[in-house]
Amino acid sequence: MSTTRQDLLQAFDTLLQPVHFKDYGPNGLQVEGRATVEKIVSGVTASLALIEAAVAAQADAIFVHHGLFWRGQDGRVTGWMKQRLARLLAHDINLYAYHLPLDAHPALGNNAQLGLQLGLAATGRFGEQDLGFIGGRAGGELFADAAALAAHVEKVLNRPVTQVGSAQKAIKNIAWCTGGAQGYFEAAIAAGADAFITGEISEPQAHYAREMGVAFIACGHHASERYGAPAVAAHVAAQLGLVHQFIDIDNPA
Known part of the structure; x- marks a missing residue:
């Protein structure tokens, strides 16, 4: 089965209610990819390693806790930002990120x-x-x-x-x-x-x-913070009939 990019965003927003939080960056769809989504890859951080793994897994969307954009950033698309965005855009992958709303959900956060x-x-x-x-x-x-x-x-x-x-x-x-x-x-x-x-x-x-x-x-x-993203993504994927895969990129921090 598949869903639309917008319907997937609405499902995440309905579950996590980002409008109720004062956060450090934008929650929701951070990078727009293809219009139709069949497979979601979830992970903790939108690192280059996770993006590459999602490309290899043929994902249409990535769902993370730590997205690409934060309050106070420089704003220039160079270095690591250019590399990550280039891979997402080249493969037409949607990036959804939820920070404090994902921490706070009473059951899945x-x-x-x-x-x-x-x-x-x-x-x-x-x-x-x-x-x-x-x-x-x-x-x-x-x-x-x-x-x-x-x-x-x-x-x-x-x-x-x-x-x-x-x-x-x-x-x-x-x-x-x-x-x-x-x-x-x-x-x-x-x-x-x-x-x-x-x-x-x-x-x-x-x-x-x-x-x-x-x-x-x-x-x-x-x-x-390894547990909230896959719990939420699996829940929404089941709700919409999508395929979900959690990819844990090890981080000693």
């Missing part, structure tokens, strides 16, 4: 899907635009301490994590927000978190963790 992977159940939201999730283990059990939680995250995501703040106590309330959400740490503390999980850590958060007794776990920007 990055935060919801990371929670699902980690066995966490959200009971509330916190932070700017309510992007952060807070809750605990889905079965109600507690982690013995921050080290046990960090070890669990490492095992599930299959990569080392950075843990700061010992939090030598049972971990009940866990807050999380994927990607570069280290700025949400203070809001997570205010929301009553015993531990906070995100993708990255910056210098101030190490001090906050030690001084406030709340553990900070950085598990990798890419690693924390």
Whole structure:
């Protein structure tokens, strides 16, 4: 089966509601390709490697979390931007990108899907635009301490994590927000978190963790955001009768 480029955009917009978010770049169709879509490739970032993989997979559209265009960019089409755009345009591939709306979706978004992977159940939201999730283990059990939680995250995501703040106590309330959400740490503390999980850590958060007794776990920007894009793309593809393929381009960051 197939759909139109515009109907696919409408399906993504209806699901993710980008009009409700103040974001860092345009959400939706970022690069226009062919009018008819039969196959979607999803990925985390619209890198050249993902675009090349989508070309090889004969995709009509790419769906990502990190698109090509961001507020404050230079605006000139040179270097890496020229290379990526050239490949998309040469192969007439549509590029759809959703940033904060993809983080926030209550069931299919990055935060919801990371929670699902980690066995966490959200009971509330916190932070700017309510992007952060807070809750605990889905079965109600507690982690013995921050080290046990960090070890669990490492095992599930299959990569080392950075843990700061010992939090030598049972971990009940866990807050999380994927990607570069280290700025949400203070809001997570205010929301009553015993531990906070995100993708990255910056210098101030190490001090906050030690001084406030709340553990900070950085598990990798890419690693924390591998799950939302394929969940949303698979959902919409099934809805419209399209073929979907997730392609994970490894990124150590």
